[in-house]
Amino acid sequence: MSYWVIKHGEVILQEIISTITTRYKTATRAINREFWNLQSDTDHSLLVGSYGRGTAIDTSDIDVLVELPKSEYDRYDIVKGNGQSRLLQAVRNTILTSYPRSDIRADGQVVKIAFADGIRFEILPAFRNENYWDDSYTYTYPDSNMGGNWRSTNPLAEQKAMKAKNISSNGLLFDTCKHFRRVRDDRFSSYHLSGIVIDSFVYAAMGNWQWTREGVASSASPGDYERVLADYLKQQLLSSFPIKLYAPGSNQTVDTDSSIECLIKVINYIVG
Numbered sequence: 001m002s003y004w005v006i007k008h009g010e011v012i013l014q015e016i017i018s019t020i021t022t023r024y025k026t027a028t029r030a031i032n033r034e035f036w037n038l039q040s041d042t043d044h045s046l047l048v049g050s051y052g053r054g055t056a057i058d059t060s061d062i063d064v065l066v067e068l069p070k071s072e073y074d075r076y077d078i079v080k081g082n083g084q085s086r087l088l089q090a091v092r093n094t095i096l097t098s099y100p101r102s103d104i105r106a107d108g109q110v111v112k113i114a115f116a117d118g119i120r121f122e123i124l125p126a127f128r129n130e131n132y133w134d135d136s137y138t139y140t141y142p143d144s145n146m147g148g149n150w151r152s153t154n155p156l157a158e159q160k161a162m163k164a165k166n167i168s169s170n171g172l173l174f175d176t177c178k179h180f181r182r183v184r185d186d187r188f189s190s191y192h193l194s195g196i197v198i199d200s201f202v203y204a205a206m207g208n209w210q211w212t213r214e215g216v217a218s219s220a221s222p223g224d225y226e227r228v229l230a231d232y233l234k235q236q237l238l239s240s241f242p243i244k245l246y247a248p249g250s251n252q253t254v255d256t257d258s259s260i261e262c263l264i265k266v267i268n269y270i271v272g
Helices: 014-036 051-054 070-079 083-096 154-166 172-187 195-205 224-239 260-271
Strands: 045-048 064-067 103-107 110-114 121-132 137-143 149-153
Touching: 014 045, 014 064, 014 083, 014 121, 045 051, 045 121, 045 154, 051 064, 051 103, 051 172, 064 137, 070 083, 070 149, 070 195, 083 103, 083 110, 083 137, 110 172, 121 149, 121 154, 154 172, 154 195, 172 260, 195 224, 224 260
Parallel strands: 064 121
Antiparallel strands: 045 064, 103 110, 110 121, 121 137, 137 149
């Protein structure tokens, strides 16, 4: 039995959105008070991950990038013995002042907040890298794994590319990415399939497919689109394993190693 993509099939309840917004602003305010001496609950903060790219469903984690002053980078960069881990602990302790009863942990590159109602936040502290040639910029963030490193991300370029293709596909891009997440969470929750793998795969695999515009007859048969996605994955697997994916807009390499098995299962389930 197939489980084809549904138009506007995933809607997050307004009650959940309101709760997320309140917690997002609370965490942002705590960061701004501690690191910027500000009371703002919006400055130096950016929704990233699936919420930032427009592909979240009601089970998605909320990823938040919080920008810190460059002086904090200089402070922790010279620390011997994993300054990245110490930076994450400093951010954790700051957020703990606002949510003392929540489970808050520094983990790898982020500070994770697990609320009692099941909503999960991941806070990524980062430093803006200005691009003097235009108005774009990337961010440097800490990775406490393997003794500590600094890594780079370009979430705004990814969000811009995803939004543009969603518009050109008449909403099919976002609907497909959300559909993949629903199948993953409902049918294959014991497996790992990251959101950036889903979004990068669908972005590349869907080609020029789009939802039929109002008043226009479709020339495709039911299931044709889903089979295109499956065929794309098969072709990629013939070329390399794990497959090679690049994030939309930023073109950064996406780690697919731990996600391929679940991606295959999700697509096979959707196609039927």
